[in-house]
Amino acid sequence: MARSGGGQAAPSLSWAAHDLEPYAFQRHLKLKVAFVPLLIGSYAPDLATKWFVYGIHLGPWELKASNPAQFHRGWPGFGFTHSLIFGVVIGLLIWKVFDSKLWALSFMIGHAAHAITDTGDTVGTMLLFPWTFHFHLDAWAYAGQTGRFTDAAAYFSGLGGMWDLVWIVYGFFSWRVLTSVYFDNVIYRADAFWPWANRVFPRGALLALYRAAFFYGTSRWIAWTIWAHVIHHYPYDLSWGGPHWVPAAHP
Amino acid sequence: MRLRLLKRLDVPSRSDLLVFAGYCLAAAVYIAIGVAYNDFLLSVVVGMAYLVLAAWLVPAAVRRLRR
Numbered sequence: 001m002a003r004s005g006g007g008q009a010a011p012s013l014s015w016a017a018h019d020l021e022p023y024a025f026q027r028h029l030k031l032k033v034a035f036v037p038l039l040i041g042s043y044a045p046d047l048a049t050k051w052f053v054y055g056i057h058l059g060p061w062e063l064k065a066s067n068p069a070q071f072h073r074g075w076p077g078f079g080f081t082h083s084l085i086f087g088v089v090i091g092l093l094i095w096k097v098f099d100s101k102l103w104a105l106s107f108m109i110g111h112a113a114h115a116i117t118d119t120g121d122t123v124g125t126m127l128l129f130p131w132t133f134h135f136h137l138d139a140w141a142y143a144g145q146t147g148r149f150t151d152a153a154a155y156f157s158g159l160g161g162m163w164d165l166v167w168i169v170y171g172f173f174s175w176r177v178l179t180s181v182y183f184d185n186v187i188y189r190a191d192a193f194w195p196w197a198n199r200v201f202p203r204g205a206l207l208a209l210y211r212a213a214f215f216y217g218t219s220r221w222i223a224w225t226i227w228a229h230v231i232h233h234y235p236y237d238l239s240w241g242g243p244h245w246v247p248a249a250h251p
Numbered sequence: 252m253r254l255r256l257l258k259r260l261d262v263p264s265r266s267d268l269l270v271f272a273g274y275c276l277a278a279a280v281y282i283a284i285g286v287a288y289n290d291f292l293l294s295v296v297v298g299m300a301y302l303v304l305a306a307w308l309v310p311a312a313v314r315r316l317r318r
Contacts, residue, residue: 019295043295148293149289152289175261175263175267176261179267180270202307202311204307204310204311205303205307205308207307208302208303208306208307209299209302209303211274211302211306212298212299212302212303213295213299215274215277215278215281215298215302215306216295216298216299216302218278219278219281219282219285219298220285220292220298222278222282223281223282223285223286223292224285224292226282226286227285227286227289231286
């Protein structure tokens with residue numbers, strides 16, 4: 001049923017929730033936040049690790065973690081990237097290097113959102129590292145060890161995909177944060193990055209860039225859903241911990 | 252009474268909907284390519300570059316050609 005993973009594809013990031021959450025936070029946080037570090041923080045835990053979970057081919061060599069779940073979320077491994085302390089440390093570094101409390105705080109919020117969201121699967125995250133206990137709700141199966149295609153099929157067949165859908169619907173409900181007026185009055189003014197980028201790129205390009213993560217997350221959710229359920233007919237299993245047709249990893 | 256209710260609902264304007272339609276068109280193309288060639292879906296850099304191309308560069312080029 002499943003296609004083999006680990007091809008020569010480009011490194012992938014995580015699923016759509018991490019693209020979409022920053023827009024919802026942007027709408028509801030009473031704190032002033034900067035969107036770019038919020039988004040970078042939301043991507044950060046998987047940035048350096050996800051490619052090695054799925055594996056890549058470099059000429060005759062295949063680089064892949066022997067135990068992907070352990071490498072991605074565990075200790076020993078890079079699981080500390082999904083801990084709250086990691087976000088705080090990187091946030092403090094950002095504060096020191098860029099002298100921006102706003103960027104530091106925004107990064108920490110985005111990073112924490114990712115780390116907490118990933119507690120939804122069967123492996124969970126070591127939120128309170130160096131305590132190596134995995135917080136996990138077991139709502140959907142962690143299947144990174146099966147390769148990117150089976151993982152995608154499993155994720156979009158279970159409650160993980162439905163969790164992404166919640167963020168998509170919520171994003172559309174918060175549609176005002178995607179308008180050009182909101183971009184001009186809130187996003188652009190909140191962060192010196194945008195005026196700086198505007199010296200090189202016109203406003204239209206920056207507006208498209210601001211909307212890009214929402215576009216990417218939503219479009220990718222639809223595309224993977226069509227791929228998994230229309231093209232390949234993977235069965236939906238919306239039971240807790242599902243889909244049960246894939247071997248789920250555990251801490 | 253009914254008008255008041257509509258006012259309370261946050262409804263997009265015609266120009267908002269036009270922009271949304273443009274993004275939907277760009278999304279339809281992105282999804283079609285992504286379903287056919289999965290690698291296209293895997294990189295956030297490719298996704299963002301595609302949107303900047305489709306939502307800004309192409310319309311800007313068309314506007315310039317029309318002048």
